[in-house]
Amino acid sequence: MKITIPPHIATLRGYQPGKPIEQLIQENNWERYAILWNNENPLGSSPKAKEAVTNAFDGSNFYPDPLSLELRQALANKLGKKVENIVVGNGSEGLLMNILKAFCYGDDELLTSSGSFVIIYIWSKICGIPVKQIPLTTDYRYDMEGLKANITEKTKVIYLCNINNPTGAMITREELEDFMRFVPEHVLVIVDEAYFEFSASLHDDFPDSITMGYDNIITLRTFSKAYGIAAARIGYAIAHKDLIKPLLNVSLTFEPSNLAQAAGLGALTDDEFLQRTLDNNKKGIQYFYKEFHRLGLKYIPSFGNFVMIDCGTAERVQEIVDYLKARGVFVRPLNSSGLPHCLRISVGRQEENQYCVEVLEMEAQEAKKGV
Ligand SMILES: Cc1ncc(COP(=O)(O)O)c(C=O)c1O
Structure with missing residues (x-):
């Protein structure tokens, strides 16, 4: 290729999209899954x-x-x-x-x-x-x-x-x-x-x-x-x-x-859809706080539709994110935001939140046993 690319573009590490979720769900045949990585609306669209x-x-x-x-x-x-x-x-x-x-x-x-x-x-x-x-x-x-x-x-x-x-x-x-x-x-x-x-x-x-x-x-x-x-x-x-x-x-x-x-x-x-969304979010945030506290996770109080967790190290984030992803739970590691020791979980529907907590608890137990 003879065309030169300006260095500030050539070295750009843009937004890193993952595989489309629909494809992952089809490939993995998960019965339960939770899409909690982009702060999207879990109730669908208005x-x-x-x-x-x-x-x-x-x-x-x-x-x-x-x-x-x-x-x-x-x-x-x-x-x-x-x-x-x-x-x-x-x-x-x-x-x-x-x-x-x-x-x-x-x-x-x-x-x-x-x-x-x-x-x-x-x-x-x-x-x-x-x-x-x-x-x-x-x-x-x-x-x-x-x-x-x-x-x-x-x-x-x-x-x-x-x-x-x-x-x-x-x-x-x-x-x-x-x-x-x-x-x-x-x-x-x-x-x-x-x-x-x-x-x-x-x-x-x-x-x-x-x-x-x-x-x-x-x-x-x-x-x-x-x-x-x-x-x-x-x-x-x-x-x-x-x-x-x-x-x-x-x-x-x-x-x-x-x-x-x-x-x-x-x-x-x-207004009806908006109110349902806000009600679901309020309940979801409170549920996450209660469960994260029970699991001993260090979370940052949030005023949005997501909660950030400080996992201590980038390695621990990777372990958790990989474990969750293998079981159909998608959360966001934050290395590209300059917070490699943290991950972010969006509030989903209550069944998604519950599944996410279940898998987080399984991961914590296995990590403790050194599996
Ligand atoms: C803080 C912030 N600003 C802007 C956006 C982009 O939103 P939009 O979908 O309107 O481009 C996002 C999306 O996640 C966001 O978190």
């Missing part, structure tokens, strides 16, 4: 989203509305904002990439925490943006004072993941307000609230960054999690209109698809 997608398919010979006005209006109504404050995209990941494209150039740097959402490191690298990572605190939280101390004249964007994936920890209202008072107005702060619905249902005073009144915040949210339409690829950003405009400028001409826009519109009306 039925109203499904109906809306089915109805929208008939118009698929035409390109979709490039401004996604109907969905943006519906979101604006729901959030008490104007259409000009909302942009939708190919998942919140698509918007994250668009933010980097739209706002960073020259020597601009991105400031964030280590041990956070792995995609931010990958996209920054692809876009050639230097990233300064501040270590997490010893209790796996964003070090807000450390971030403050590291803002320089080169800092263009700060990425805050609230709650943090994969640790599940929250930046509290007090911390976020204090941080925003400190950040200069010319520095853009991305607050990634992919798990907002779960967090708000688990904590009465979860900080909603769209109500804080800062013109330099872009808030990211998604339909992938609480509404169960991860495959449809639809997310949204909320910000001052002058920040939304450049995001519209850099988006693909027809992003997102008509089916994704319809899915979002349908999902937004599905």
Whole structure:
């Protein structure tokens, strides 16, 4: 091959997808299994989203509305904002990439925490943006004072993941307000609230960054999690209109698809599905805490739909993950997030959670015996 690949692309270790689950299930003939590795919705998808997608398919010979006005209006109504404050995209990941494209150039740097959402490191690298990572605190939280101390004249964007994936920890209202008072107005702060619905249902005073009144915040949210339409690829950003405009400028001409826009519109009306999802999650989190405590596992309290466990060493993580996977229980090792001694378990349906705990207990007993 004579074509040279830029070194920052050639050396990229992108998201590592596994084999499709359906294939693994077919190959292994498991009677019981639990898919708890991607923080997906274990109850399926919003039925109203499904109906809306089915109805929208008939118009698929035409390109979709490039401004996604109907969905943006519906979101604006729901959030008490104007259409000009909302942009939708190919998942919140698509918007994250668009933010980097739209706002960073020259020597601009991105400031964030280590041990956070792995995609931010990958996209920054692809876009050639230097990233300064501040270590997490010893209790796996964003070090807000450390971030403050590291803002320089080169800092263009700060990425805050609230709650943090994969640790599940929250930046509290007090911390976020204090941080925003400190950040200069010319520095853009991305607050990634992919798990907002779960967090708000688990904590009465979860900080909603769209109500804080800062013109330099872009808030990211998604339909992938609480509404169960991860495959449809639809997310949204909320910000001052002058920040939304450049995001519209850099988006693909027809992003997102008509089916994704319809899915979002349908999902937004599905309060029943959302409530069922949040109820299942609340019960699942409490169940995991109780069982992890009983098994002596060191878990980090979570404000989302997943729980991180500190297993002590990377070797122990590998042993547990392999044991579970061989029995149809899929959880996420966190080496690519810079936390090789930890793993993350998403909340599933109660039968999945129970099966996961059973297999964790079997593994612990065998490890103890030295099998
Ligand atoms: C913190 C965070 N942000 C963004 C995303 C991406 O979500 P989407 O499916 O909307 O691209 C995820 C997905 O896991 C996430 O955990």
